[in-house]
Amino acid sequence: MAKLTLDRLRKVYPNGFVGVDDASFEIHDGELLVLVGPSGCGKSTLLRMIAGLEAISSGELRIGDRVVNEVAPKDRDIAMVFQSYALYPHMSVAENLGFGLKLRGAGKAEVAARVREAAAMLELEPLLDRKPAALSGGQRQRVALGRALVRQPQVFLLDEPLSNLDAKLRASTRVEISRLHRQLGTTMVYVTHDQVEAMTLGQRIVVLKDGRIQQIDTPMALYNQPANLFVATFLGSPKMNLLWGEVVERESTDLALRISDGVELPLHPEGALREQVRGYIGQKLTVGLRPEDLHLAEAGPGTLSAHVEAVEPVGNEAFLDLGCDGCELIVRLPPHDLPKVGDTVHLGHVPARMHYFDPASERRLDGLGAAVPAAYDGTAAQAPVARDA
Incomplete structure (x- = not known):
């Protein structure tokens, strides 16, 4: 096992395009860290730089205490699981699992022992004599994981390994990867565009x-x-609901977000955050509320009137798609006594769960003075503090 240290890693392609810009952070020994973002954000490029498959333009990469910028991929003691299974079709599952070890000169007894160990861990023992063509997608993905496991590397790198699986298999394989990480205690770096995979x-x-x-x-x-x-x-x-408007102060010194003429959302920031929001009086501000932090309420002061555009029951919960003075809102509700499309409903909210953002910089207001940095560049001054939710 080993920790990874990325110090201002940068990738610039010959045409001048910057794929990764000043990435600085540490991956702790034994940690499962996820790189997530939309297509083209640089997450796979960053993983390939760690693997040695992409040259590092500038910065320093350390695995343990060793700088590996110029070290060949095969000498970095890492194993990588790709989006495509990349199994040898003419080899059996057992041969696929042990092929990498054979290339490294491991003896037959060692290869056989490690293959048996990985097969038992991934429940592949009944499949060892099969060829990849006779396996399901989930089984092939487990073989790809097993091929990395038998190497017993310091670091596992997984590049969107579940994207070719259906929804049910993705869920079960996520559990499998999480279980393997707990069992092995090995450092893992996992790339995905799926925020559910990242969060879980x-x-x-x-x-x-x-x-x-x-x-x-x-x-x-x-x-x-x-x-x-x-x-x-x-x-x-x-995703989070966003409301835009001008911050106004009422006669009672209460604050509100004026979305349009006659439509105001009460704001309830407290302490230092209240003073920060007051600085936006007469100016535009963006306010965010998660779908679960809005609820149906009786008409009255402090509620928003909205038009039901769609009702989406999904079993244990339902989502209402609403229109509210040019804003699109989604509300998460229990799946009982739901309004109908075309109805007008009134929404209350949870004041303590409101999020405030500067509309120009898009940075969050946190009551500490300046808005928090829009991008974390890895420096100590900007390092975010982990909070337990």
């Missing part, structure tokens, strides 16, 4: 956009204290 698997998550790190934190800390609008809307399904 990662002990910490690195959120990327356009090659830059936006925030690094535990899953629930990212969900509850997103550093900027991108993180706020990327993590969470359905």
Whole structure:
């Protein structure tokens, strides 16, 4: 096992495109860290730089205490699981599992022992004599994982390994990977574009956009204290509701967000955050509310009137798609006594769960003075503090 240290890693392609820009963070020994972001954000490029499959333009990468910028992939003591299974079709499962060890000169007895151990761990023992063509997608993915396991490397790198599986298999294989990590205690770096995979698997998550790190934190800390609008809307399904308007002060010194003429949302920031929001009086502000932090209420002061555009029951819960003075809202509700499409409903909210963002910089207001950084660059001054949710 080993820790990984990335110090201002940068990848610039010959045409000048910056794939990864100043990535700096540490992956702890034995940690399962997830790199997540939309397509083209640089997450797979960063993983391939760790693997040695992409040259590092500048910065320093250490595995343990060894700088590996110029070390060949085969000498970095890492194992990688790719999006495609990349199994040899003419070899049996057992031969696929042990092939990498054979190339490294391991003896027959050692190869056989490690293959048996990996097969038992992944419940592949009944399949050892089969060829890949006779396996299901989930079984092939387990063989790909097993081929990495038999290497017993210091670091596992997984590049969107579940994207070719159906929804049911993805869920069961996520559990399998999480169980394996607990059992092995090996450092793992997992790349995905799926925020559900990121939230359920990662002990910490690195959120990327356009090659830059936006925030690094535990899953629930990212969900509850997103550093900027991108993180706020990327993590969470359905995504966070956003309301735009001008901050106004009422005669009672209460604050409200004026969405349109006659439509105001009461704001209830407390302490230092209240003073920060007061600085936006007469100016635009963006306010976020998660779907579960809105609820149906009786008409009255402090409620929003909205038009039901769609009702989506999904079994144990339901989602209402609403229109509210030009804003699109989603509300998460119990699946009972739901309104109908075309109805007008009134919404209350949970004041303590409101999120405030500067509309120009898109940074979160946190009551500490300046808005939190829009992008975390790995420096100590910007390092986010992990919070338990």
